Amino acid sequence: MAQTERSGCPINLTLEQLGDRWSLIVIRDMMFGNRRSFGELLAHSEEGIATNILADRLKRLTAAGLLSRAPDPAHRQKSVYSLTEASIQLVPLLAHMGAWGRRHTPVSRELSVRAELLEKGGPPLWSAFMDELRHLHLAARRPPRSVFADFQSAYEKALARRARRSKP
Amino acid sequence: MAQTERSGCPINLTLEQLGDRWSLIVIRDMMFGNRRSFGELLAHSEEGIATNILADRLKRLTAAGLLSRAPDPAHRQKSVYSLTEASIQLVPLLAHMGAWGRRHTPVSRELSVRAELLEKGGPPLWSAFMDELRHLHLAARRPPRSVFADFQSAYEKALARRARRSKP
DNA sequence: GAATACCACTTGCATTTAGCAAGCGGAAAT
């Protein structure tokens, strides 16, 4: 989708930037899954993103200032992609998408736990998460608590609960 | 975009429902512009939606339970489209899209005033607006204040301010 | 050093979606 600026409405302009099938999925995976390289994003894509689409989106989002890219100091073939302040500020938007989706679409329980926590935690939790993302992606100071760790442990609990529930 | 349920993640499922170029634009126009017919949505489309896309989206959103359609009692050729509870619950999402767009995209001042009010008003204002939309679209009780009227007058003030500013 | 594996894409082709504008058929107005 070309950047066409069909109108100056903020909702429209946000959609022109992010309103395709895959951009927010890439940002979600970096944000919640801490995927930072092409290979990680590809290998762990729940939705099965194609290589050409992933390459295209990483390039576009980087050009638009929503991601940044640096060489991986540990491995010369790889780049490390990071969120920028602009993409970190999408946390409330993604939280609302998660909340709406939990209510109106047939979500899987395990993949919903983060959305549930974000909804329950509200704006204070979102701010804490954004601070943590600034630490992980922008070299900001480490915040006192890890929202990320909360998400992970809730997800693992949900997986364990499911494994227990599916016992014969 | 076919409904493929590539994963059970709520963000992904929300995107599968609404993550195309036009669905949220149609919902926005119904919500904020009170456009209720095919002809109105077409004639007042700031972004110039094409007739085949509009027809397709109205059909899809209706089938998905995000819009409802009834014959227009005043005019036999027309239908009246209404938001449903599911689409009314998109207000916070659209509010956040507007807020993000105001910060990160080159918005026009006049078309941003609603987004600015929604951001300033926060969740209490969103709830009031949703109640008003339930009145307008779902025959719920009329709420005490009109958020809609606030939006309109702010928009008209911004237009007047622009007209005054462009005087030679 | 040669062979193999890894890495991030790129490519070629098919399918789907968006975009433009004329066209269609029925209803309403003149």
Added chain:
DNA sequence: ATTTCCGCTTGCTAAATGCAAGTGGTATTC
């Protein structure tokens, strides 16, 4: 009867997505 209105539909082109093989450079293994 003719013209206009109304909500689409259609035919065609352009753009985006999707699949899977291919490419070229780097790193590791034998």
